[in-house]
Amino acid sequence: MTNIFDYELPKPDSEHFKTLLKEKNVEIKTVVSNALKTPQTFVDKKDEWVVVLKGCAKLEINGIVHKLKSGDTLFIAANTKHTLLKTKKVVVWLSVYIG
DSSP: OOOTTOOOOOOTTEEEEEEEEEETTEEEEEEEEESOOSOEEEOOSSEEEEEEEEEEEEEEETTEEEEEETTOEEEEOTTOOEEEEEEEEEEEEEEEEEO
16 A cells, blocks of 8 residues: 655655556656756656646646646646646646556
């Protein structure tokens, strides 16, 4: 059994990724972002669905800035460039990769 809120706190302005489950074409990870001020850009080969479990963040996709808070979800299609612009303090995410 795993508690999703038992996580390592990364250094400020960095992130920590932990795989919780990897089965066939699905991978579920927790991501902990600690007071990010340096934008982080990603292009994943799989579709990704994320939910913010704790905290607030700004994420840009195709020129649109999404302000996310606890409980907000977002779908990011495979091969879509997306940039995590910044987080307010610590943000805990659940990311589900499909494909």
